[in-house]
Amino acid sequence: MTAFAWHREALERLMGRRSRLPHALLVTGRAGIGKVAFARELARSLLCESPIDLLACGECPSCHWFGQSNHPDYREIVPEAAEEGDAEAGEADGGKEQGKKSLVIKIDQVRAIRDFVALTTHRAGHRAIVLHPAEALQPAAANALLKTLEEPPPATIIVLVSDRPARLLATIRSRCERVQLRAPARREALEWLAAEGAVEPEASLALAGGAPLLAAGLAAPEEREWRRKVVAELSRPDGAHPIAFATGLDRATLERTIFVMQTWVHDLVRIKVAGEPRHHVESSAALRAKARRARLERLLALDRELLEARRLAAHPLNARLAGEHLMMAYNRATLG
Numbered sequence: 001m002t003a004f005a006w007h008r009e010a011l012e013r014l015m016g017r018r019s020r021l022p023h024a025l026l027v028t029g030r031a032g033i034g035k036v037a038f039a040r041e042l043a044r045s046l047l048c049e050s051p052i053d054l055l056a057c058g059e060c061p062s063c064h065w066f067g068q069s070n071h072p073d074y075r076e077i078v079p080e081a082a083e084e085g086d087a088e089a090g091e092a093d094g095g096k097e098q099g100k101k102s103l104v105i106k107i108d109q110v111r112a113i114r115d116f117v118a119l120t121t122h123r124a125g126h127r128a129i130v131l132h133p134a135e136a137l138q139p140a141a142a143n144a145l146l147k148t149l150e151e152p153p154p155a156t157i158i159v160l161v162s163d164r165p166a167r168l169l170a171t172i173r174s175r176c177e178r179v180q181l182r183a184p185a186r187r188e189a190l191e192w193l194a195a196e197g198a199v200e201p202e203a204s205l206a207l208a209g210g211a212p213l214l215a216a217g218l219a220a221p222e223e224r225e226w227r228r229k230v231v232a233e234l235s236r237p238d239g240a241h242p243i244a245f246a247t248g249l250d251r252a253t254l255e256r257t258i259f260v261m262q263t264w265v266h267d268l269v270r271i272k273v274a275g276e277p278r279h280h281v282e283s284s285a286a287l288r289a290k291a292r293r294a295r296l297e298r299l300l301a302l303d304r305e306l307l308e309a310r311r312l313a314a315h316p317l318n319a320r321l322a323g324e325h326l327m328m329a330y331n332r333a334t335l336g
């Protein structure tokens, strides 16, 4: 995947000083705007042997290897569960297989960077490492990475990518140059979604708060079906039915439920404060009916609880109980 058009300028600005780039970059910005693609394209351009207009040529041996995912001077560090192909495998069996894989970046993975940089480079003399999401670094792994950043290996650039840089060690942040990426303009995002063949691009983009990659994921049929189910539950005039709803929830469906609940609660808050929903525009009547009885301070408390639940959803003790608990909290916030 090459970087997205809306990040080309930022990429050109960095590559314009390719010989003076720092040892470490921290690429930040909202989830779902294309940060990982940006980091990969930066690495590809840096390793390219005959860049065109500062960026990767796509033709040289280096670009070829990069395209085949076997460039000898490039490494990507991700949690085991996010490794290529596993996401789909996890979906297919309801997330059970994925459940066995690690969601964190472990110290062994960071130690492998040290071994990698100890070798001489194979090609043009540069070496690039992309690590994402950086907030998935386990504490021991973060400390090991810090040591590498403190003694930067020659001719190597380490690119960390994070939606939540505040979760990183301050000492890691301070060793990296920050690259803050923007979300595309609405028109740009809609054009891209249409080209991707997304169904109901406007609704998905609204739900994703303007982040196009997130929107593309939300436009998938199974996502839309799950969303309809959760929205129907949240819309019940007499309140959600927590026990019935939570039966059969697993980690994957719990995470999706939390996402829908968060956007729904944000809309309730917006209606109370500003009058207009932003995400679930098509359910505006149900939202308004709910907002009338909801109490603002309880909605805000629920929003904090959902944020915390989302953090824990990666390894819940019991998805069913967590789902039940959140639906009960929702009822308390919205039934007056």
Ligand SMILES: [Zn+2]
Binding pocket: 047, 048, 049, 050, 051, 056, 057, 058, 059, 060, 061, 062, 063
């Ligand atoms: Zn090239």
